[in-house]
Amino acid sequence: MKKTIRLVLLSSIYGSLSLVSAWNASAQYPAATTKNPSASTTYPSPSDYQRWYVKGDVGGNVTLDTSLKEFFGEVSPGSKVSFDPGFRIGLGAGYFVTDWFAVEGEIASLVNNICSITEAEHVDAAYWQAPFLANLRFQCPYHCFVTPYIGGGVGGSLTTIDAYHIDLNGTHFDGWMSDVTFAYQAFGGLRFRINDTMGLSVEYRYLATESSDFRADVTINTDTDHLRMGGTQSHVVSIAFDWRF
Numbered sequence: 001m002k003k004t005i006r007l008v009l010l011s012s013i014y015g016s017l018s019l020v021s022a023w024n025a026s027a028q029y030p031a032a033t034t035k036n037p038s039a040s041t042t043y044p045s046p047s048d049y050q051r052w053y054v055k056g057d058v059g060g061n062v063t064l065d066t067s068l069k070e071f072f073g074e075v076s077p078g079s080k081v082s083f084d085p086g087f088r089i090g091l092g093a094g095y096f097v098t099d100w101f102a103v104e105g106e107i108a109s110l111v112n113n114i115c116s117i118t119e120a121e122h123v124d125a126a127y128w129q130a131p132f133l134a135n136l137r138f139q140c141p142y143h144c145f146v147t148p149y150i151g152g153g154v155g156g157s158l159t160t161i162d163a164y165h166i167d168l169n170g171t172h173f174d175g176w177m178s179d180v181t182f183a184y185q186a187f188g189g190l191r192f193r194i195n196d197t198m199g200l201s202v203e204y205r206y207l208a209t210e211s212s213d214f215r216a217d218v219t220i221n222t223d224t225d226h227l228r229m230g231g232t233q234s235h236v237v238s239i240a241f242d243w244r245f
Helices: 002-028
Strands: 054-063 067-069 082-083 084-096 101-117 120-139 145-166 171-193 196-207 212-213 227-228 233-244
Touching: 002 233, 054 101, 054 120, 054 196, 084 120, 084 233, 145 196, 145 233, 171 212
Parallel strands: none
Antiparallel strands: 054 084, 054 233, 067 082, 067 227, 082 101, 084 101, 101 120, 120 145, 145 171, 171 196, 196 233, 212 227
């Protein structure tokens, strides 16, 4: 009889402690619930915690051929500039207006070596893009371990040619020149939740810029002081890390 009473008392104490622990846990860590026990686990939405976030990404880019319109004088019709695959690094910050919509700002740097220019005798140069964009981001409002998202943005891009040695039709160029052009992009990806505030994403983005008109400070025996190129189109795949606060 004493053993039975002792077991009942211990069971009551253990049950009370379990209820208190469960109540404290639910009070400290609110989470979405479902009436369907077979439904997948869900996680807090941005409305349940911090809405601001910062992010960074690294990856590679493929920039498509573009037209060469002028190289300190006339060039042959159909002249093109071709690029080697390059890399990208980016930084951004944003704010979740709702659990499915965010606004963000982004800066990045894309670098590609110029592998060839139509009729050029020698090419040793790099092409830099530094886009600065305002983005709108839309994501799935159901916050599971994997969250898909898409978005787009507009802004500008600081484009730069850094030439060590370019010879084309008797004209030699070395040095660097920059221009600022209009830029826009579309992107999409999958975010993998690490915890309530951090995540890793796999992203694809399409970045396009308008034509660039580079102007040399000093030229010798050239028809003009301009190097003009068509707009560029870049396909980018990167890995991104974000932190919400």
